[in-house]
Every structure is written in C-alpha cells, then in structure tokens.
Amino acid sequence: MRDLKIAFRNLTRQKRRTILLMAAIAFGIYIITMINGFTGSFIENVSENFSNMLAGHIFIEGKEKTDSGKTLSLVRNDDILMQAIKETNTDWKYLTKRSDLSAVLIFEGEDLNQSVTGADWDVEEYFKDRIVLKEGSFADLQAEPQGIILSDKAADKLNLQIGDRMLVKCQTYTGQQNVGEFVLTAILIDSSLMGGSTAYANIDYINQLLNLQPDEYMSLGIFLNDPDTIDETADALYENLKTKVNMFERSNNEEENKILSMLKQQDEQEWTGLRFQLMTLNDIMSEVQQIVNVLNTAALIILFVLFAIIMVGVTNTFRMVLMERTKEIGTMRAVGMQKGIVRKLFLYEAFFIALLGVITGLILAGITMFILMQINWGMNTAAFILMKNGYMTFKLSVPQVLLNFVIVSALTLLAAFFPSNKAAKLQPADALRTSN
Amino acid sequence: MAIVKLEDVHKTYPLGKTEVHAVKGVSFEINKGDFISIAGPSGSGKSTILNMIGCIDIPTNGKVIINETETSGLSDKQITTLRHEVLGFIFQSFNLIPVLDVYENIEFPLLLGKSKMTKAEKSEWIDMLIEEVQLESWKNHKPNELSGGQRQRVAIARALVTKPEIVLADEPTANLDSVTSDAIIRLMKKINRDLGTTFIFSTHDPTVVDVADHIIRLKDGLISENYRQENPKSFGGAE
Ligand SMILES: Nc1ncnc2c1ncn2[C@@H]1O[C@H](COP(=O)(O)OP(=O)(O)OP(=O)(O)O)[C@@H](O)[C@H]1O
Ligand SMILES: [Mg+2]
Numbered sequence: 001m002r003d004l005k006i007a008f009r010n011l012t013r014q015k016r017r018t019i020l021l022m023a024a025i026a027f028g029i030y031i032i033t034m035i036n037g038f039t040g041s042f043i044e045n046v047s048e049n050f051s052n053m054l055a056g057h058i059f060i061e062g063k064e065k066t067d068s069g070k071t072l073s074l075v076r077n078d079d080i081l082m083q084a085i086k087e088t089n090t091d092w093k094y095l096t097k098r099s100d101l102s103a104v105l106i107f108e109g110e111d112l113n114q115s116v117t118g119a120d121w122d123v124e125e126y127f128k129d130r131i132v133l134k135e136g137s138f139a140d141l142q143a144e145p146q147g148i149i150l151s152d153k154a155a156d157k158l159n160l161q162i163g164d165r166m167l168v169k170c171q172t173y174t175g176q177q178n179v180g181e182f183v184l185t186a187i188l189i190d191s192s193l194m195g196g197s198t199a200y201a202n203i204d205y206i207n208q209l210l211n212l213q214p215d216e217y218m219s220l221g222i223f224l225n226d227p228d229t230i231d232e233t234a235d236a237l238y239e240n241l242k243t244k245v246n247m248f249e250r251s252n253n254e255e256e257n258k259i260l261s262m263l264k265q266q267d268e269q270e271w272t273g274l275r276f277q278l279m280t281l282n283d284i285m286s287e288v289q290q291i292v293n294v295l296n297t298a299a300l301i302i303l304f305v306l307f308a309i310i311m312v313g314v315t316n317t318f319r320m321v322l323m324e325r326t327k328e329i330g331t332m333r334a335v336g337m338q339k340g341i342v343r344k345l346f347l348y349e350a351f352f353i354a355l356l357g358v359i360t361g362l363i364l365a366g367i368t369m370f371i372l373m374q375i376n377w378g379m380n381t382a383a384f385i386l387m388k389n390g391y392m393t394f395k396l397s398v399p400q401v402l403l404n405f406v407i408v409s410a411l412t413l414l415a416a417f418f419p420s421n422k423a424a425k426l427q428p429a430d431a432l433r434t435s436n
Numbered sequence: 437m438a439i440v441k442l443e444d445v446h447k448t449y450p451l452g453k454t455e456v457h458a459v460k461g462v463s464f465e466i467n468k469g470d471f472i473s474i475a476g477p478s479g480s481g482k483s484t485i486l487n488m489i490g491c492i493d494i495p496t497n498g499k500v501i502i503n504e505t506e507t508s509g510l511s512d513k514q515i516t517t518l519r520h521e522v523l524g525f526i527f528q529s530f531n532l533i534p535v536l537d538v539y540e541n542i543e544f545p546l547l548l549g550k551s552k553m554t555k556a557e558k559s560e561w562i563d564m565l566i567e568e569v570q571l572e573s574w575k576n577h578k579p580n581e582l583s584g585g586q587r588q589r590v591a592i593a594r595a596l597v598t599k600p601e602i603v604l605a606d607e608p609t610a611n612l613d614s615v616t617s618d619a620i621i622r623l624m625k626k627i628n629r630d631l632g633t634t635f636i637f638s639t640h641d642p643t644v645v646d647v648a649d650h651i652i653r654l655k656d657g658l659i660s661e662n663y664r665q666e667n668p669k670s671f672g673g674a675e
Contacts, residue, residue: 002544009536010535013534013535151470302640328533330492332544334490335525335548335594336516336519336548337516338513338548339512341548359571390565403480427493
C-alpha cells in the first residue's frame with residue numbers, strides 16, 4: 001500500500017513526462033485495439049454476408065465443358081443430389097436452387113448492366129427478411145412471372161416506376177443472344193445487405209431467358225440447421241456423390257485452398273461430360289480467415305515495433321527519473337528501505353503508466369468504434385462485405401484485450417527494469433552524495 | 437558501555453587512476469547516551485566516518501561495531517534492517533521525500549519494517565513527535581512549503597520515529613541560519629536528555645561543537661583530539 005501510494009504520487013512529479021509516455025502507450029493500444037476490433041467482427045460479417053449472398057452453407061454446381069472449351073454451370077437433373085442429401089441424412093433448413101443472369105436492362109433510352117438472381121421465392125422464405133423493400137413486395141414479384149426487384153439506385157438510374165416494363169438483353173446458357181421483358185414489381189433499399197449490384201427475379205423466367213428447362217438450375221445451396229456441421233456434412237455429401245457422379249476433387253491439403261484447387265482442375269484438366277463441384281462457406285471463409293490472420297499478425301508486429309520505440313522512451317525516462325531521485329533513493333535506503341522495495345517502487349510506477357496508457361487507449365478506441373458504428377456506409381462500396389447491413393461492427397474478445405495489456409505491461413516493466421535495478425543497487429552513501 | 441566502536445578503520449576512495457585515502461586508521465568508542473561532535477576542517481573525513489557508523493558505506497579496512505554487532509559480516513538486507521532498527525539519520529540538506537507531507541515523511545520509516553506498535557500507538561507517537569518539533573499546524577503540508585528550519589525539524593522527527601538508539605547527523609545545521617541552527621541543536625540536546633538517544637553529529641561550526649559532551653577532532657583522516665567536555669555550553673533560553 002505504502003509503496004503503491006509513493007509510486008502513484010511519483011507519477012505526478014513530472015506530469016508532462018508521465019502524460020507523454022502514457023499517450024505513447026495509449027496510442028499503441030488504440031491502434032491495436034481498433035485492428036483487433038475490426039478483424040474480430042470481420043469473420044462474422046463476411047461469413048454471414050457470404051452465406052446470404054451465396055444462399056447457403058454448402059453449394060453444389062454442375063459443370064459442363066462446351067465444344068469451344070468454355071465451362072458452364074448447370075444442374076440438369078438433381079435427383080442424384082437429392083438422393084445424396086437423403087442418404088447422408090443432411091440436416092438442412094432450406095434447399096435453394098438458383099440461376100444467375102447477366103443482363104442489360106433498357107428503359108426509355110437508358111441502359112444498365114445488371115446481374116439478376118433467379119430463385120424460387122416460395123422456398124427462400126428466409127431471404128425475404130434480409131431485404132428491406134422500399135416499395136412493392138415479394139408477393140408482387142411472385143404474382144408476376146416476369147417480375148423483378150431492383151435496387152433504388154438502379155430504378156433511379158433507369159427512371160423506373162413500379163409496374164414499368166423494361167427490355168432485357170442477355171445471352172442464353174449456350175451463348176446465343178436473347179431478349180425479354182421484366183416488370184418492376186418492387187424496389188429495395190440500397191443500404192440493405194443484398195442491395196447494390198444484385199437484382200432478383202423468378203427462377204422460371206430467368207431459366208427461360210437462359211434457355212434452360214424449368215427444372216434445371218445453376219447451383220444448389222444447402223442451408224444447414226447447424227452451421228457448425230458444415231465441414232462434416234460437406235465431407236459426407238462429397239463421399240456419397242463421388243460414388244454416383246464425377247466430382248472435382250476437394251483437396252485435403254490444409255495448405256491448399258479448396259476453391260482455387262477446384263478452379264485449377266476445371267481449367268487444366270482434360271475432362272468431358274458432367275462434373276460436380278462441391279464448395280462450402282468454410283472454403284471461402286478459410287481465405288477470409290487467412291486475411292484476418294494476416295491482419296492480426298500485422299497488428300501484433302505493429303504492437304511490437306511501436307512498443308520497441310516506446311520501450312526506449314520508458315528506459316530513457318526512467319534513467320532520467322533515476323538521476324533526479326538518486327539522493328531520495330539514498331535517503332530511503334539509509335532510513336531502512338530494502339533494495340527490492342526500491343526496485344518495486346520504480347516498477348510500480350512503470351506499471352501505473354502502462355495501466356493508465358492502456359485504459360486511455362481502450363477508452364479512445366471504444367469512443368472511435370462507437371462513432372464509426374453509427375455511420376451508415378451504404379452498400380455500394382466493395383467494403384460492404386466486411387460490414388453488417390452497411391454498418392461497421394467491432395468485436396473484441398476479452399482474452400485478446402488482456403493479451404495486449406499483458407504484452408504492453410511486460411514490455412514497459414522490462415524497459416523500466418534495468419534503470420530500477422540500477423537504482424536499487426546504489427550504495428546509499430554514493431546515492432546521498434549526489435548533488436540534486 | 438560502548439554503543440559504537442571503530443577499530444583501526446580505513447577508507448580509500450578510487451579517484452580516477454589514483455586513490456584518496458580519506459580515513460587513515462581511526463579507532464574510538466562512543467558511549468550510549470553521548471551527545472558527540474565529530475569536528476574538523478573540510479575534507480578531514482567527517483562525513484566518511486559518519487557514513488561508516490551509519491552503515492551506508494563500508495570501510496576498506498578495520499571494524500565498525502554497532503551494538504556489539506560487527507557490521508562487515510552482514511548482508512545488505514541485514515545491514516538495512518540494522519539501519520532501520522538502530523539508527524536514525526539527519527542530513528545536511530534535510531532529504532525529505534517530496535511527495536509525502538510532514539506526517540507521512542515522519543511516518544515513512546515506521547512503514548518499512550515490522551513494528552511492535554499498533555496503528556493507534558503509531559499515530560499517537562507520530563503526533564507526539566510533531567508536537568515535540570512544533571509542527572502541529574504543518575502536519576499536512578508538503579516539504580516544499582516549509583522553511584529550512586521546519587524541514588530539519590521534520591527530519592529530526594523522522595530520525596526519531598523508530599526510537600533508534602543512535603541518531604547520526606552530518607552537518608545538520610550547515611544549511612541553516614544561526615538562530616535556526618541554535619534551535620535545532622537545542623532540540624537535539626533535549627531529545628538526547630529526555631530519551632537517552634545517542635547523537636553523533638559532524639560540524640565545523642565551533643559554537644555547535646561547544647554543546648557536545650564528547651568531541652572527536654579529525655585532521656587529514658586521523659584523530660587529532662578525542663576528549664570529553666565536562667561542562668558543555670548550554671543554550672540559555674531552553675535550559
Ligand atoms: N566518493 C568519493 N570519491 C572520492 N573521494 C572522496 C569521496 N568522498 C570523499 N572523498 C574524499 O575523501 C576526503 C574526506 O571527505 P569527507 O567528505 O569525509 O570530508 P568532510 O570532513 O565531510 O568534509 P566537509 O566538511 O567538506 O563535508 C576528502 O578529501 C574527499 O575529497
Ligand atoms: Mg562532509
């Protein structure tokens with residue numbers, strides 16, 4: 001108690017110096033906390049965004065190679081897939097069958113490139129909650145076979161009102177030119193998660209434009225009841241399907257990215273006929289996880305570099321402190337203070353500086369995060385995938401914060417240790433002789 | 437009975453490539469309850485000898501025996517404990533701890549070791565000391581708010597707080613004017629008489645030497661005179 005009191009009061013002796021050191025530590029903690037907070041929510045947001053965007057946790061696509069060497073995605077007959085899902089007792093919540101069209105929308109002289117996702121909206125109930133509609137409804141879309149939902153930005157660009165008919169120019173599945181018409185049935189707010197680039201239509205009409213049969217589609221998405229079982233379910237499905245159809249190999253190599261490996265197989269290998277490709281959200285997320293790991297490692301390196309610099313500051317400060325207080329140390333030693341306590345006094349002081357610096361840094365980071373979380377960044381930036389409904393989110397784990405605190409405290413104490421030790425080892429008589 | 441005993445004590449300081457022979461073989465005894473002055477010109481070795489008695493410096497040769505304990509065999513920890521329990525220090529430049537107020541400065545040594553006193557006894561004792569040095573109204577002031585004489589009175593109270601048998605004072609009045617200096621010496625003398633504390637102080641001020649009942653004079657690191665003074669000068673007002 002007495003030691004803590006003296007150490008704490010010693011902090012106030014050279015306020016500017018103490019504050020400067022604290023500020024340096026606070027700055028380091030601020031940076032590192034911001035990065036940690038960002039990457040902490042990064043995984044969660046990206047994973048949720050991807051699963052919504054891709055409609056599922058596990059995706060199965062049929063691939064065909066055309067005579068011209070182009071690879072096409074198509075599931076012509078999903079009996080085998082359904083059988084596999086049944087046989088593996090896959091615990092699914094939704095099965096989503098989707099086809100995507102890349103089209104040019106034209107209305108009264110304005111045109112717009114737009115990718116349009118076709119789905120069976122009777123099945124994809126969950127999706128309707130994820131989208132905020134400004135006008136119209138999914139029921140309107142389902143009631144109108146040629147209906148389309150566009151973002152407010154897209155509707156503005158084309159000067160479209162609900163009920164307007166627009167021309168659509170596109171290519172069929174095999175690459176022929178095709179034209180059709182969409183009717184605007186609803187407008188979604190761009191800041192909602194799925195806004196921005198994608199539009200939504202009924203799969204039957206999309207298939208018609210693509211020149212596919214009504215029961216054909218491009219990819220099957222499986223939403224599981226328990227996202228934690230993605231990997232085991234995917235493995236079971238893959239093994240089951242392998243006995244029935246040709247599959248692109250899922251690399252078991254931890255080092256190798258599964259998606260890249262499958263893309264490589266499609267490009268490089270000589271293959272004909274139909275092959276299936278099975279991907280999972282985790283395959284995608286493992287890439288994201290790597291990015292997060294890189295960011296966290298970078299953050300840690302920044303922490304160390306920053307604190308290497310701060311440590312120099314701490315050491316120098318404590319050398320100065322030692323010089324200023326040599327006589328005082330001599331006095332305390334003469335009066336009966338043991339060596340170890342002298343050292344402890346300095347270390348406490350250093351620890352206080354670290355503690356106050358860390359707290360200040362955390363508070364500042366908290367304030368910054370709070371402010372950033374209030375801002376709606378919109379959905380038309382590429383960064384939307386990192387955010388939640390257009391808002392930045394931050395997530396800090398207690399062990400992470402504690403780890404940072406421990407590292408900072410340890411480095412500060414280490415930096416203060418040598419001067420403190422020197423102070424403790426002074427001969428009292430020598431210390432008392434100094435002239436300050 | 438001798439409470440302090442020096443036997444052929446030498447002290448040499450390294451000074452660049454040469455050495456300074458500051459104390460060249462000094463032996464003397466100090467009795468319990470002595471009010472003893474170590475006098476001599478500047479550089480004669482007064483501080484060096486006081487430091488060795490105070491166990492804050494180690495002799496190059498010879499023995500320093502405090503309370504029958506030969507100090508050269510002790511560890512740093514034991515010596516620190518000895519200083520804490522047996523010795524009190526008063527310094528020329530007061531050496532108060534700037535972040536502590538008057539009360540806390542006096543209390544400080546008490547917090548450093550085990551004490552037989554209870555909390556209540558401690559605060560009563562400290563208050564008594566504060567009264568003794570007449571600083572009741574300055575209790576909660578920091579040292580930088582006090583005059584030199586007041587600071588030295590705090591230092592005296594601090595030196596006494598652990599009830600040491602010996603108080604060492606290296607030129608306690610050198611930084612004070614003569615009136616204040618008289619008052620400080622008078623206070624030390626009073627405590628010496630009241631509590632029987634042995635006071636060892638160095639000075640080169642002859643009027644201060646006059647109040648001592650035992651005088652050791654040094655010259656060039658050797659004792660030139662060592663005698664008892666039967667009728668030390670007293671301070672008129674206080675007696
Ligand atoms: N740390 C040291 N290093 C080298 N020489 C020293 C050291 N301390 C003291 N001396 C020398 O030792 C001698 C005795 O010094 P000391 O301080 O004991 O004298 P003093 O009688 O207290 O003098 P003063 O009245 O000036 O305080 C002097 O010559 C001094 O220069
Ligand atoms: Mg001296």
